[in-house]
Amino acid sequence: MRDLFTKNMFAQNSDLTVLRLGREDVLKMTEKISTLSMQVSKHEGFYPNINDWLKKRVLPGIKNQTRVAYLGLNNGKPVASAILKLSSDAKICHLCIDHSQQNRHLGDLFFSMMALDAKRKASRIHFTLPERLWLEKREFFKSFGFCEARKTRRQYRPTKDEMVSSVGFNIMWKNVLEKLPKIINALTPSNESIFNGILMSIRPEYIRKMQAGQKVVEVRKRFSTKWLGCRVTLYSSSPDQAIYGYATIEKIIKDTPRTIWTQYGDLIGVEKKVFDDYSGSSNQIYAIFLKDFKTYLNPVYLSHLSYLLNGRCPRPPESYISLEHNIDWSRAVSIAELLHNRFWLYTTVI
Template sequence: MKDLQIARISARDAKGVSDHLMNLRAIVCQKEDTYPGIDKWFDKRVVGGLSAASRVAYVGYVDGVPAAAVIVKLGLDTKLCHINVRPDLRGTGVGEILLSLVTLEAKSTASSMHVTFPESLWSAKNGFFTSFGFSDVQRAKKQYRLFDEELSSRTSFSNIWTSVLKKIPKLAEKFSLAGASMSGGVLFSIRPEFGEMIMRGSKTVEIRRRFSKAWKGQRAVFYAGEPTGALLGQADIVGVHEGSPKNIWKRFSGRIGCGLDYYNDYVRGCESVFAIELNCVSPLMEPVYSSVLSRYTSRALSPPQSYVALTDQQGWSEAVSISAMLQCLHKRIRVFENAVHHSATKPKFPSTKIAAECAPTCWYSELDLFEQGGESWGSPHNTTK
């Protein structure tokens, strides 16, 4: 797999009959032999649900060819209606990221989630479904397939969400937001005005009284303190320089983003300080507030005084990964087998990267959101109504 793109199918796609919608239909209708009339179900139920925003779908493309899809019907008891990943994509993590994304979509409304699947699929790949909490399986009331008994499973949403949270560290090692890793690195607390300057690119050097040159080559994630209280985005640490306050100011004053008086107040009493050079800034589409992240992680998130490694046990590593996933709910996603650095945008910041190449004909100004390199099983052809 060289190039995987995942597109969220929106109401606009359904109402405009976009290429993405037609590609979703083609994937679903591959199961016509075992689901007679599935085309009619798609045209009436799925398209109508997408138009009304009561259903959500994603389509995955490999080298421009539709190869994976997932559809859910949102509600108090959300239904996983369809998940279909081409057999040669098993072991790429496609199934896990698709199901994690739709689970994230359902979190605000669902108290449970259910799915139906053929007995043959359960026998072959029950490990995938049980890893998401679908372990209680029984014969489905409705039998859709001609030659394979339909089974059903339901789990509480808290159960499936706990499963997703457990998967996040593994997914974070394989996927990245706009080319910047979702795992590892360092989280900085920063004044909101300085954070915005970094996201805009007008501040490219951050000063700290204490730091380590070992962080060179790692990512830096920025949390704006009060009154903002939100994650803003991330950047690459391309250099860490230690020197006297006087020499650091002489060398980097034009890139620090503050006046000499403010700088002197900050470094007063220090024999040496650290200048942290930043590059490849990736602002989040919108700031993700700590109150929101606390609800998703079920943790009270306390920002660090200065910085903290994102391998900590305080919940920030998990929170940063979730903030990356939250950007995907209304955006297109590009996924690559090997991580390459790009930049994302946030509406109030200057655009730095728009995905244009290798795109279907109806690809609307998508942003590069996820990159991938790694392996884990993706669910095979599974269709439920």
């Protein structure tokens, strides 16, 4: 599934980090708050009272957890900022992306992240913006369900007409879920693409051994060498029922159980009896070598995914599944990536 969004073959990638600013940042007045202030202050010419708004509304709101702020850093340099007001009628208060970083799906990414934070409370969500920007970016806003705008009663800019657009939150979230796999694919290195790979079920005790570096080979009775070099998302089966992380399939060897155990038994991370019971009467099995195992910041539990997927709980595979045509698991893993803030930017080289 390499063409959800086509990437230029002469692309350079750069590290994008999205920081979520919370209560502790305000209490300690961290560097992130200073960076946010500088980003917001750039708009003082258009919004004369914006610095007062930041100090009197935004920072207290972050402190009492009625607002959330975000920073986008490209190789450590601030390139985007956003502010969300949390309530039953949530508001996207601020979103700014540097001109040099536009048309790289950052708007999609920040809208999706804000929707993720708004979901717990919001029944509606809205934003205000200049009429010119609404006309220029109307197709972008429509892709999230914002199809209409009207002149707002309260004008924030002294010289330009300000518009307001509002939509039921469920409509926005439905569009986020539909768009999210494409967004994540566009912001993921092609050699780590979720959608070219698989999701594999592994018992919790073996996930722990992978985390400890005591298991680097997984054994399967049925597999395919076509997955060589692909990304594997690791699902910890019951009782965990959670996505824990991901790895890359480095090597695949098909041989007799006896040969596999003799050569690689110390890398499989199970007792010989467990291995023999699993292999059974199979003439040949697959040894799947995993490298670059990484865990997510926190496990992403199936119960949480079911809530975020509007009750559509994806069914875990007994062994593994391709993510290419599995919509529910593609969306579920996309949410895990969104929560993990694992993104890259792509720049065309001429």
